Amino acid sequence: MAKLVAILGLPIRKETIMPVSIEDIANYVAALPDVRVDDTTADVFFFKGTEQNFPFATVVTHDQPYDDQSNLDRQGLFRLNIQTDRDTFERLFPGFDKSTSPAESFDLTAIDTLFPHPVYAKMRWVSVITPDHSWPRCQELLRTAHGQAK
Template sequence: MLLTAIRTRIQTEFENVREVEADGDFFLMYKDEEKFPFATIVTSDNDFDSVSNLNRDGFYRLNIGIDKATFQHLFAFIPSKPGIGGYMDSGIDFTKENTLFPHPFYGTMYWVSIVNPTEDSYPQLKGFLDYAYAKAKTSYEKGHSAA
């Protein structure tokens, strides 16, 4: 899927999504949430994250926060260390296209990533996006309810 296609799809399939762009990367928020995206799209390498070699023409990485049980079901067999970057030394090829893997830095916080997903992988990703969006919406509404 092209970057524009996945961005458009998320914008049209979910209500009240606000896309914040910073340095060519996209942070997908519910309404006017400022701090916690439910998904991100990274489009290039930077000083903190160059493991997916995203400086290649047309490459991007979709990142989605999912639930602990699903994450553990998918990746319990992959060794990790606690904390940020816990999957960096796990032997994962973070450059491989259309392959779901733990986020290189935030995997221990139950984020998944995929470089250049294809249309065939979108149904699984849509399930993850559904979860992440619902969680973001619930959190937002809880924090903005009338007291």
Template sequence: MTKDEIISFVSGLDGVLTLTPAPGDGTPEISWGDTFFSYAPDGTAPPAGQPFATIVTKNHPGDETSRLDRPGTFRVNIAAGKEAFRRHTGHTPHEPAPATSDPGATDTVTAHPVYAAAAWLAVVNPGERTEAATRDLLRTAHRLARARHDRRTTPAPR
């Protein structure tokens, strides 16, 4: 899967706001070229909302273990929830990843190297082996984000 294929797929889900920061738009330089997906049915970035998935194209401070400085390398990060996290990693989000886990392995679903405790998964350069799983995880993250949004915006019954 290419970055453009992932962006097209996720942007096609209902209510998704896709942001790709670039020079001159007021965003921090470290975010330029990365892509952020939020559930925002009104098209406005949620004020305190966290994206449900991102694509990062470079190492960030404190997040170098995926080795995104390799040419053509990017990582899809997905807030797929505890159940999906456990199914794909074999452990809960708060348990450490096995010593054999390599966050830089390509075409492999892994615990996110920084946000695993929040049940985030990651895939470096998703390919043939992980394309179906990546799409499924992105759908799951979208569904969870929509449910959070609905809980926050639906008035409580009287």
């Protein structure tokens, strides 16, 4: 394959990263201690403990009437959403005014790019559509969110 790519004059990536699948995310999060996974709908919710009051992360696979700014109805895309704390959110998005819509400052349809959640940014949720190169950062955020979940 590398020869074919070189012959075609295409750049060769030293490290090939395949987009992360929903199953990859579910397996990663489920391996954290005391996690419950609710995958009874098209979306996936990750809870810590048995009460399942509020998830610390979700995977959304389609648009909702109240949440359609990411255009998730595009073929093969999904959005990973992760709860963060104040410091993490402000470090990720310095100067972001939570009283404004994230759509005013961010492309909420961008793939593999962290952005404030289209609806829950005020609650310090972050999102990424179909993570790839951002997956290591997402893993860190998932571990932190899990550690802070009640």
